[in-house]
Amino acid sequence: MLLVTVEDDGPAGRGGLTLGDIIIAIQDRPVQGLDDLRGSLGPDSVGQAIPVRILRGGQPQAVTVTVGEQSA
Secondary structure: OOOOOOOOOOOOHHOOOOOOOEEEOOEEOOOOHHHHHHHHOOHHHOOEEEEEEEEOOEEEEEEEEEEOOOOO
């Protein structure tokens, strides 16, 4: 899933994700779209630091993101 926006002060930005990163897995679960992303981030994960695998510039990388609450 290609990141087309990242808020610097949001959980993704604070976790080191940047515009253009491609999320390929969250907690070792493959992510191919928004439904996969939402399915990996339930209410019980808020405040948890989770491993995220990404492609950045074609190179695989691992980052840790602390999950925030979903805005309305």
